[in-house]
Amino acid sequence: xxxxxxxxxxxxxxxxxxxxxxxxxxxxxxxxxxxxxxxxxxxxxxxxxxxxxxxxxxxxxxxxxxxxxxxxxxxxxxxxxxxxxxxxxxxxxxxxxxxxxxxxxxxxxxxxxxxxxxxxxxxxxxxxxxxxxxxxxxxxxxxxxxxxxxxxxxxxxxxxxxxxxxxxxxxxxxxxxxxxxxxxxxxxxxxxxxxxxxxxxxxxxxxxxxxxxxxxxxxxx
Amino acid sequence: xxxxxxxxxxxxxxxxxxxxxxxxxxxxxxxxxxxxxxxxxxxxxxxxxxxxxxxxxxxxxxxxxxxxxxxxxxxxxxxxxxxxxxxxxxxxxxxxxxxxxxxxxxxxxxxxxxxxxxxxxxxxxxxxxxxxxxxxxxxxxxxxxxxxxxxxxxxxxxxxxxxxxxxxxxxxxxxxxxxxxxxxxxxxxxxxxxxxxxxxxxxxxxxxxxxxxxxxxxxxxxxxxxxxxxxxxxxxxxxxxxxxxxxxxxxxxxxxxxxxxxxxxxxxxxxxxxxxxxxxxxxxxxxxxxxxxxxxxxxxxxxxxxxxxxxxxxxxxxxxxxxxxxxxxxxxxxxxxxxxxxxxxxxxxxxxxxxxxxxxxxxxxxxxxxxxxxxxxxxxxxxxxxxxxxxxxxxxxxxxxxxxxxxxxxxxxxxxxxxxxxxxxxxxxxxxxxxxxxxxxxxxxxxxxxxxxxxxxxxxxxxxxxxxxxxxxxxxxxxxxxxxxxxxxxxxxxxxxxxxxxxxxxxxxxxxxxxxxxxxxxxxxxxxxxxxxxxxxxxxxxxxxxxxxxxxxxxxxxxxxxxxxxxxxxxxxxxxxxxxxxxxxxxxxxxxxxxxxxxxxx
Numbered sequence: 001x002x003x004x005x006x007x008x009x010x011x012x013x014x015x016x017x018x019x020x021x022x023x024x025x026x027x028x029x030x031x032x033x034x035x036x037x038x039x040x041x042x043x044x045x046x047x048x049x050x051x052x053x054x055x056x057x058x059x060x061x062x063x064x065x066x067x068x069x070x071x072x073x074x075x076x077x078x079x080x081x082x083x084x085x086x087x088x089x090x091x092x093x094x095x096x097x098x099x100x101x102x103x104x105x106x107x108x109x110x111x112x113x114x115x116x117x118x119x120x121x122x123x124x125x126x127x128x129x130x131x132x133x134x135x136x137x138x139x140x141x142x143x144x145x146x147x148x149x150x151x152x153x154x155x156x157x158x159x160x161x162x163x164x165x166x167x168x169x170x171x172x173x174x175x176x177x178x179x180x181x182x183x184x185x186x187x188x189x190x191x192x193x194x195x196x197x198x199x200x201x202x203x204x205x206x207x208x209x210x211x212x213x214x215x216x217x218x219x220x221x
Numbered sequence: 222x223x224x225x226x227x228x229x230x231x232x233x234x235x236x237x238x239x240x241x242x243x244x245x246x247x248x249x250x251x252x253x254x255x256x257x258x259x260x261x262x263x264x265x266x267x268x269x270x271x272x273x274x275x276x277x278x279x280x281x282x283x284x285x286x287x288x289x290x291x292x293x294x295x296x297x298x299x300x301x302x303x304x305x306x307x308x309x310x311x312x313x314x315x316x317x318x319x320x321x322x323x324x325x326x327x328x329x330x331x332x333x334x335x336x337x338x339x340x341x342x343x344x345x346x347x348x349x350x351x352x353x354x355x356x357x358x359x360x361x362x363x364x365x366x367x368x369x370x371x372x373x374x375x376x377x378x379x380x381x382x383x384x385x386x387x388x389x390x391x392x393x394x395x396x397x398x399x400x401x402x403x404x405x406x407x408x409x410x411x412x413x414x415x416x417x418x419x420x421x422x423x424x425x426x427x428x429x430x431x432x433x434x435x436x437x438x439x440x441x442x443x444x445x446x447x448x449x450x451x452x453x454x455x456x457x458x459x460x461x462x463x464x465x466x467x468x469x470x471x472x473x474x475x476x477x478x479x480x481x482x483x484x485x486x487x488x489x490x491x492x493x494x495x496x497x498x499x500x501x502x503x504x505x506x507x508x509x510x511x512x513x514x515x516x517x518x519x520x521x522x523x524x525x526x527x528x529x530x531x532x533x534x535x536x537x538x539x540x541x542x543x544x545x546x547x548x549x550x551x552x553x554x555x556x557x558x559x560x561x562x563x564x565x566x567x568x569x570x571x572x573x574x575x576x577x578x579x580x581x582x583x584x585x586x587x588x589x590x591x592x593x594x595x596x597x598x599x600x601x602x603x604x605x606x607x608x609x610x611x612x613x614x615x616x617x618x619x620x621x622x623x624x625x626x627x628x629x630x631x632x633x634x635x636x637x638x639x640x641x642x643x644x645x646x647x648x649x650x651x652x653x654x655x656x657x658x659x660x661x662x663x664x665x666x667x668x669x670x671x672x673x674x675x676x677x678x679x680x681x682x683x684x685x686x687x688x689x690x691x692x693x694x695x696x697x698x699x700x701x702x703x704x705x706x707x708x709x710x711x712x713x714x715x716x717x718x719x720x721x722x723x724x725x726x727x728x729x730x731x732x733x734x735x736x737x738x739x740x741x742x743x744x745x746x747x748x749x750x751x752x753x754x755x756x757x758x759x760x761x762x763x764x765x766x767x768x769x770x771x772x773x774x775x776x777x778x779x780x781x782x783x784x785x786x787x788x789x790x791x792x793x794x795x796x797x798x799x800x801x802x803x804x805x806x807x808x809x810x811x812x813x814x815x816x817x818x819x820x821x822x823x
Contacts, residue, residue: 003429006428006430007430007534008430008531009428009429010430011430011431011530012530012784014782014785014796014802014805015426015779015781016802018778019425019426019779020425020778032421033342033417033422036421037341037413037414037417040413040416041409043447043448044409044447047448047452051452051455055459055470058488059470059488059491062488064486137468137469137485139469139470139486139487142462142469146459146462150458
């Protein structure tokens with residue numbers, strides 16, 4: 001591992017000759033920095049949602065816990081988000097092949113399906129209200145609104161970045177090669193949000209009490 | 222350097238931000254207000270943090286007026302007192318120390334010390350500052366809403382934080398929580414910048430193990446903050462929903478003034494866990510940059526390489542990692558399972574190992590060093606002593622059996638002020654005296670600096686040593702006044718008055734520091750590019766203060782670590798990081814040349 005090797009370097013030994021001579025030097029590009037920043041952002045986001053899951057689990061251990069009603073709409077939303085991620089990957093592949101039409105198709109479908117996901121989430125909130133479940137003192141409902149709301153905010157953030165890339169594709173008429181990096185960053189972020197949603201959905205909202213099972217295995221419930 | 226041109230090996234471009242990505246200001250507004258240059262952003266962060274810190278200082282004076290002279294100042298009501306302690310604590314920990322160490326020093330030093338032209342995302346960096354400023358404005362706005370700022374204590378524990386009996390439960394608590402959320406959003410933008418810049422924008426030859434310890438401290442603290450602040454964010458948002466929408470994340474079933482509130486089933490302890498999962502790493506978010514900066518100050522001003530550099534790096538990283546598994550030692554009296562208490566006491570005590578290692582290494586760096594008792598050095602030594610004192614009382618409080626009787630007493634207040642208030646403040650002062658010449662091109666006045674140090678250092682001990690004693694005799698914290706309590710001797714009141722008087726003296730002595738900053742800016746002695754004869758890259762810039770892009774036409778090439786002081790055979794008592802071996806050891810080069818020519822003749 002490079003990092004481990006670097007951390008075990010002997011710093012007091014000076015370099016003879018020119019530092020880095022003979023080694024390929026990479027120019028620092030916006031894409032590589034962006035990718036690194038997104039990875040760190042994943043770390044921050046993962047901790048945020050991990051803490052929410054732990055808080056959810058802690059609240060589930062109380063005797064008065066009332067679980068969420070099962071919503072088929074959430075399955076549909078999940079499929080929309082998976083499609084969105086697949087479409088963005090399509091755009092990435094198009095970019096790598098220098099096929100601007102594939103980039104356009106992928107970007108457009110990815111954006112539309114992401115908006116469909118957001119609309120579906122709003123509809124899920126509305127359904128809860130109509131079913132009479134919208135009690136603020138029901139912790140399962142409050143957690144559902146909070147967690148899906150924060151996840152949706154991350155998607156909205158992604159859509160802003162998507163909008164900037166889309167502007168380059170449609171308004172500025174950039175070639176595939178010029179926007180390859182931006183599309184890759186968007187898709188990278190999309191995949192993370194998908195994985196995050198799958199974890200949240202699978203553990204908390206899929207209606208099969210997976211978190212409850214984990215808590216039971218741990219002897220907490 | 223002269224013999225280090227690229228032509229020697231065929232041109233290999235250094236790792237740098239492409240020129241088109243480097244921000245160029247086009248007007249006064251974009252150069253000094255909405256500026257994307259990390260150095261300007263650093264100064265903006267620093268001025269804002271110090272300004273709000275002064276508000277925190279005034280609040281502490283108001284508190285001390287009440288504690289030292291109860292009933293003498295009728296304008297201080299109990300509600301006011303609670304608001305003072307809450308906002309003072311929050312300002313000092315988050316809006317001053319975190320912002321100044323990471324936003325201020327981080328922005329100024331990271332690009333310069335890693336040999337970069339700027340942060341990798343200058344625009345995001347600028348937004349980070351303006352969001353921080355907005356957070357500060359929102360916090361200050363809470364002074365002007367009906368009911369004033371929140372008086373829930375800086376820990377904001379529910380349920381009392383949002384119940385009507387607590388001062389500021391109308392708009393104050395809402396603004397505080399919004400301000401915290403904004404601060405975290407702003408910090409995350411800045412933090413991502415710091416981390417990516419250190420990992421990606423280092424100049425050629427600057428491996429991780431050649432980074433100055435200042436950068437290691439700031440880097441690790443930033444990572445801690447990125448991973449710990451989400452806990453506070455989650456807690457703040459959940460409490461905001463409890464307060465505004467009536468959810469019950471943290472609110473149990475409560476009867477208030479005979480009325481059963483609509484809350485029910487929430488867990489106040491959950492907030493405590495979230496808060497302290499952020500709160501304990503926060504101690505190290507402040508301490509680790511201080512550790513790093515002190516290491517550099519000591520090494521430069523004692524003219525010795527830092528003892529055990531690799532150990533120091535690993536200690537910083539290990540302390541950072543361990544800081545995530547000790548949070549519940551702040552909650553021993555919350556009714557937790559005793560086994561948990563045992564676990565958290567053990568992890569807490571384990572942190573003392575790498576921390577002690579750092580103290581030993583600082584001491585060994587000083588040992589037989591060519592110690593120059595400059596103002597930065599005085600502050601650095603003051604930090605070591607203070608951190609050891611504060612740390613040792615931390616060992617007391619880390620043990621459940623000792624913490625329980627001392628919990629909620631002035632002993633705790635004295636402990637955390639020593640370790641987290643005075644110690645980092647000493648480093649901040651030392652760092653300002655050290656890097657002011659690079660920022661302005663002029664040295665701060667040494668006589669005023671030494672006066673400032675001795676009053677601050679001795680004053681801090683006169684304040685906090687007696688406060689430990691007050692805690693030992695059982696004086697509780699968070700009490701507006703002790704009244705006619707029979708259990709406390711008259712000396713307790715006298716000591717409180719003494720502490721208050723010293724607080725005012727030390728506070729006013731800071732004016733000397735500000736006067737020094739102001740006067741030296743125009744009348745200080747010209748510093749030149751490297752007045753301390755230091756090795757790290759920020760002192761090797763083409764211009765002082767460094768110009769836009771930091772390093773002129775070409776980024777420096779790094780040949781060595783930043784601690785080559787008094788190396789035998791070297792032409793000076795320090796070797797800059799960007800000086801090649803042949804330049805640093807001309808005699809050695811000449812000897813090698815002679816022996817080569819002799820061999821050729823043979």
